[in-house]
Amino acid sequence: MPFVSRATSEEKTHEMVGGFEHIAFFYSSEAEYVDVIGEFVEEGLALGEPTLIAVPTDKIEFLGGILSDHSLEIGIIDVNLLGRNPARLNTVFERFYEENKSFRTRIVCEQSWPGRLATESLEVARHEAISNIALEGRMCTMLCPYDYANLKATVVFDAARTHPAIVHGGITQPSPDFTDPYALCNSDAFSLDPPPDGCRLFEIGYSPLISYRMKIRAGASAAGLDSGKTADLVLAFNEAATNTMVHGNGWGEVRTWSDSGQFVCEVADKGLIDNLLVGLRLPDPYADNGRGLWLANQLCDLVQIRSGSRGTTVRLRMSGANKD
Amino acid sequence: MAQLILRPPPAIDHGDHVCGLFDSAAERQWAMEEFVVAGLAAGDRVMCSCERNEQESFVERLDIAGANASSAVRTGQLVLRPAAQIYVPQGYFDPELTARMLIRAIDKAVEDGYCGYRATGGLVESIRDAISVSQLQEYEQLLEATYSTMPAAGLCQYMTFPVSLDPLYLAKEAHSMFVSKPAWDDGTLSVTPLADRIGIRLDGEVDEMNGSHLRDVVEELAKSCGSTLAEIHLELAGLRFVDCASASLLANLAQARGNLRLVLHDPPESLRRVVGLFWPESYSFELCPS
Numbered sequence: 001m002p003f004v005s006r007a008t009s010e011e012k013t014h015e016m017v018g019g020f021e022h023i024a025f026f027y028s029s030e031a032e033y034v035d036v037i038g039e040f041v042e043e044g045l046a047l048g049e050p051t052l053i054a055v056p057t058d059k060i061e062f063l064g065g066i067l068s069d070h071s072l073e074i075g076i077i078d079v080n081l082l083g084r085n086p087a088r089l090n091t092v093f094e095r096f097y098e099e100n101k102s103f104r105t106r107i108v109c110e111q112s113w114p115g116r117l118a119t120e121s122l123e124v125a126r127h128e129a130i131s132n133i134a135l136e137g138r139m140c141t142m143l144c145p146y147d148y149a150n151l152k153a154t155v156v157f158d159a160a161r162t163h164p165a166i167v168h169g170g171i172t173q174p175s176p177d178f179t180d181p182y183a184l185c186n187s188d189a190f191s192l193d194p195p196p197d198g199c200r201l202f203e204i205g206y207s208p209l210i211s212y213r214m215k216i217r218a219g220a221s222a223a224g225l226d227s228g229k230t231a232d233l234v235l236a237f238n239e240a241a242t243n244t245m246v247h248g249n250g251w252g253e254v255r256t257w258s259d260s261g262q263f264v265c266e267v268a269d270k271g272l273i274d275n276l277l278v279g280l281r282l283p284d285p286y287a288d289n290g291r292g293l294w295l296a297n298q299l300c301d302l303v304q305i306r307s308g309s310r311g312t313t314v315r316l317r318m319s320g321a322n323k324d
Numbered sequence: 325m326a327q328l329i330l331r332p333p334p335a336i337d338h339g340d341h342v343c344g345l346f347d348s349a350a351e352r353q354w355a356m357e358e359f360v361v362a363g364l365a366a367g368d369r370v371m372c373s374c375e376r377n378e379q380e381s382f383v384e385r386l387d388i389a390g391a392n393a394s395s396a397v398r399t400g401q402l403v404l405r406p407a408a409q410i411y412v413p414q415g416y417f418d419p420e421l422t423a424r425m426l427i428r429a430i431d432k433a434v435e436d437g438y439c440g441y442r443a444t445g446g447l448v449e450s451i452r453d454a455i456s457v458s459q460l461q462e463y464e465q466l467l468e469a470t471y472s473t474m475p476a477a478g479l480c481q482y483m484t485f486p487v488s489l490d491p492l493y494l495a496k497e498a499h500s501m502f503v504s505k506p507a508w509d510d511g512t513l514s515v516t517p518l519a520d521r522i523g524i525r526l527d528g529e530v531d532e533m534n535g536s537h538l539r540d541v542v543e544e545l546a547k548s549c550g551s552t553l554a555e556i557h558l559e560l561a562g563l564r565f566v567d568c569a570s571a572s573l574l575a576n577l578a579q580a581r582g583n584l585r586l587v588l589h590d591p592p593e594s595l596r597r598v599v600g601l602f603w604p605e606s607y608s609f610e611l612c613p614s
Contacts, residue, residue, distance in 0.1 A: 210512050210529050213565060228593050231565075235594040238567050242532060285602035286576055295568055298601050 021141040022132055024163035024175065026148035026156065030062055033145060036167065037108055038066045040143050044106035045073055052096050054089060055110040055145070056080050079111055084120070084319075086111055086127040087297040090134055090280040097138055104139040112159070114150040117260055119317065123302055125158035126190040129181040130276050132162070143167070161189070185276050192306055192315060195255045195266060204241055204267070205251035212254065213238055216265060219256045223263040224322035232299040233265060233318045239292030240267040240314040247271040248312065262301065263321040267314045273307040332504045333358035335519045336479060337366075338440050341471040343499035344481045345548065352481055354506045356444055357382075359479050361391040363442035364401060368477075369433035373445030374404040401438065407448045417455045423466035430476045439475065446481030464498030479503060502548055505541065510534055515541055522549065523557030523587075528564065535570030539577055546577075546584045554584045561590040571598045578608030587612060 027033045037053075044051050051070075053063065054077035060067065067074060075096065083089045093107060111124040128144065135142070146159045148168070160166060160177040161184060184190075200219060204212050216237045220230040237254075244252035248269025255266045279293030293314070297303050302317040331342050333355045346352035356372060363370035374382050382404065386393035396402035411417055426443065433441040447455060464480070471478050480499065504517030513528040515538065522545055530538055546554045578584040587610045588595065599609050 208512065208533055209531050209567075210533075210565075213529070213531075231593045232597065234565065235568070235597070238531065238565070242567070242569070245532075286572070286579060288572075289569070291568055291572070291602070295598070295601065299597065 020132070020135040020138045021165070022128075022135070022163050023141070023143050023165045023167055023172070024159045025143050025145045026159070026166060026168040027145055028149045033059070034062055034066070037063060037143070037145065040106065040108065041066055041070065041074065044141070045070060047104070049104050049106050049141075050096070050100040051075070051106040051108075052077065052093070053108045054079050054083060054092070055108060056113055059110060059145075079109075083111055084301050085297055085303060086120075086124050087280055087303060090127070090131075091282050091294075091298075093135070093140075094282055097140065104141070107140060107142045108145065109142055110145040112146055112151060112155050114147060114152075117262075119259075119262075119304070120302060121152075121155050121158075122190055123304055125155070125162060126185060128159065128162035129179075129184050129190075130280070132164070132181040134277055134280055158189075182276070186308070190306070192304055192313065195264075196257055196259070199255045199257035201253060201255050203251065204244060204254055209238060209241055209245075212241060216254075216256070220263050220265075220318070220321075223256075223258050225263050225318055225320050229318050229320050233263065233316060236296035236299045236303070236316050237265050237267065239296050240316065243267075243292055243314070244269040244271065247273075258321045258323075259317075261321055261323045262317045262319050265316045265318075267316075268311060270311040271307075272309075273305065273312050279303065279305060331501050332517050332519055333479065334362040336362070336442075336477050336501075336503070338475045338477055339472055340477045340501055341468050341499055342477070342479050342501040342503050344444075344446075344479050344503040346481065346483055347544070349483075351506060352446070352483065355479065355503050356481070357386060357389060359442065359444050360386060360393070360402065361389055363477075364391050364393070364396050366442075367439040368442045369401055369403065369429075369436065369438040369440075370396075371403045371405065371410075371429065371441070371443040371445075373407045373410055373448075373481075375406050375448065379404045400436070407445060408451050410445055411447070412451050412454050417451075417459055417463075419459050419463035419466060422463060423470060426467070426470055426476075427474070430470075430474050434475060441474075441476040442478070443476070444479035444481060446483070461498065468498060468500070505544060508537070508541070510537075513538070518557060518559065521557045522555070523559065525559040525562065527562035530563070530565065530570045531567040532569060535567065535573050538570060539573040542574060542586070543577055543581075546581055552583070554581070555587060556584065557587045557589060558591075559589045560592065560595070563592050563595070565592060566595045566598070568598050568602075571595060572602070575603050575606065575608055578606075584608065585610060 025036060027036065041051055052075040057078050057080045060076060060078060067076060077083065077092060082092065089109065097105060112121055144163060146156060148156060160175050161179045163175055164178045165172060166175045202215060213234050217230060217234050220233050225233065244267055248271030252267055252269035257264050279297050283291045283294050293305065296316060300316045301319045304315040306313045331340060336342050336359060344355050346355065360370050360372055383393045383397060393402055411422060430441040467478055507517065508515040513526060513530055513534045516525045518525060524541060542556060545556050574586060578586060586608060589612045591611060596611060599611065603609055
């Protein structure tokens, strides 16, 4: 029992009244996966802690026994559907906390799997780091399973860097590689690959936005996106471009290209976003501003935001493009 | 008040007694011109209140619009008269006498071979003080009875500024129809009033350049409904794009008024997504089809 082994149930309850606990779970077999998560869930339910499980579709099947035993007590999220963009999960978790704010809560969240696109894995790692900031002080224990035997070493290393504690081989211990999330996010750890040679490039800031939307609409459509995804991408682009107009000195560069079946649209400007949580928290729907990047995250399959002294880059990715 | 019906000026027809509530002289002029052009084209005699010093330019504008108004003035199809000559011919306002003169003018137009009669006029500054609120109310009720039973149509002009609230309220109470606002097009978005419901058709794209104008148009429609529940229809099949900020302006407007519901017909997918994400349970928006 890797979780209760650190303390008796009574002590554990007291300990958990504190802040956010973020634990990576390195598993090596299906049996270990089911056993540990089963114990985690059962323990939480015994303590009266509302529980949410966010795992890929195939893992929902693995956990079928646990889930059917507690179908009325556990929330289930299919990460393949909702969590392709890891930023969306933050909103789901926030709502879960709000609905259960009188209780300590438990979340199982698995976002990395073998074969997942490298860009997506990179963004998962960044969001794992940011979770330590976004959820700081929340009365929540989050257990993040990683397929230790089959994931790339870089993914496992990122998990070790972004989780203060690790469960591995039945032992829970502090992660020796854990890195301060601010320092990690501001380092080159999650830097983006440069746009490919030959990508399409145009500047924004001199004409009405409608003219730029037309270019994005035409480009996305030509790349193979269907009308719905094209509409979503155009809307997300408009929000990013509006930010450039308002916060990025009114001028920026847009690049588009296709990559691994995704249409990519990058908006870059000289502005600075000094908040790592931008685009993650559910905005006030009646506020005058502050919705754009959150909306982009809800619309796009992946949004990569990087900002520093050289400026800000917002890279929007939408799957459904023709593969090269 | 009866169910509110909006009429674009060219759609005003025999039996209609329409209140034109204008925010500016330009808007009033637009409605007058559209009303006169449609009346002449329909083969009606058209009477229009127009001060002497404005008549020449008014006819010139109608000619440019292709109405051949100069010729209509010569033949007697188009009659232009100063407001004082219509409303206070003897130095005072007599609602009954003025209404009888209207009935006579309608009969005369038919006798002269016209299909019917159309009249449009308003209280200019110089005669406004000569007409009391109760007289105005009586006159509008007589007009309602006249237009609804004769081959004639009337467009009553009122300016929202400057006017005291009570006469305006009474004027609105006396009409079953309002003239709609002019169509608007900035090259990116075109806004066209609906003829059969309170609402507008939008074609093009809405973003930070024109979102606040759209909000103003919707607010104006909502105001014309007074304090009753306002259900405003937006026909959006021709709309390609709405940005989040503009959708938010409408949501904030509806929330602030508290009695406004926007019925979105055939909205673009992007607007469906935005409404679903930000205002999923809001009474302010109704998506059709849902």
